[in-house]
Amino acid sequence: MNTRDTGFPRADAEHDFLRARRRQVLSRLSNWLRREPDDVNIMLPFAEVVEALGWEGERRVGLRVIRLDSIVGSVDRGRDFDRRFRPTSGRVRQRWERLALASRRGEAIPPIEVYRVGELHFVIDGHHRVSVAHALGLTSIEASVTEVRTKLDPSGIRYRGDLIIKDYRRLFLERVPLTGQARASVVVSDPWDYAQLGEHVEAWGFRLMQDEGVFHDRATIAKQWYETEYVPVVRMLRQADLVGDRTEAEAYMWVASERYRLIRTHRWDDDVMEALRSRRE
Structure with missing residues (x-):
């Protein structure tokens, strides 16, 4: 002893x-x-x-x-x-x-x-x-x-304050039920960002259903958003060197809000990325 x-x-x-x-x-x-x-x-x-x-x-x-x-x-x-x-x-x-x-x-x-x-x-x-x-x-x-x-992996919990971000992430994944690699890769640091990202994906899903005239459940919207919106945009962000010190999800949220505020569009193309690059500089 x-x-x-x-x-x-x-x-x-x-x-x-x-x-x-x-x-x-x-x-x-x-x-x-x-x-x-x-x-x-x-x-x-x-x-x-x-x-x-x-x-x-x-x-x-x-x-x-x-x-x-x-x-x-x-x-x-x-x-x-x-x-x-x-x-x-x-x-x-x-x-x-x-x-x-x-x-x-x-x-x-x-x-x-x-x-x-x-x-x-x-x-x-x-x-x-x-x-x-x-x-x-x-x-x-x-x-x-x-x-x-x-439901969530407890890894990363050190202090009582860490529970807040776990709680918000759990609620986000109930609203946006990502799975596998998609679930692991969409991560933010600020708990409130999970609430904002959840609102964003739900709005994106609503526009998708309006465009297609078809109802989709949450799991389908989450999968479609990740594969057709999130992954291509993050790829462009990396190529344009716009991720910086953020997580990829945080970078996505920033450019998504800036895109609409500056250009009033939901599309992604070279003009949008150039405008965002100029905004950062």
Whole structure:
């Protein structure tokens, strides 16, 4: 164990708790001095994560040994511990020290219970055990795992603020149900851009149905928009060196709005691209 051992387990357990509390306070101070986002040290709430990603189902996995650093959130105890499961107050001290003492004496500690979302784990039961394991320098812990499937991939979630863009992306994909490579390639950085892009695709689909005199469902419109509008335009943007530091979807949104504002047209041709290039310069 990566801890100081005086040979008196009870005293060591007390020191373990005080050290964990001190580290939590110093971490908050450090974040404040670095002007880190407010949510950088807050445990991820399981319910908000699943809501943002879209719940699809779950299954029992059973007992597994999981990495402590993969445990990033909680079902209902987020206020008692920070993101690294350091105690945020003295409220949990008595139970915490009992578990630390049992661990130092080599007593059997029951597995924790977690939800698994992608590679992330959220504690259902066992917050104190996770906290003690971190304080004692352990890197893994035994857990009873229930895997939760979601509509969106949870990769990229680090802080609570990241859930906003996941939520907007989920809503966008419900409105514009892209699949496969199309789904993966249409990405923006600002959550609100997903709402604007959704409105744009729906308007594009309405014009398509008017032109053809045929009703199309959302999946058909999404596929047609991607293949006949988005891909050719992005190709032209690359050739005209108009993507820049944006994502391709952000570049598409910019030129689509500028095209109509400057030229009052929905068509794409060399004149349109030249006007947009001049606008950028």
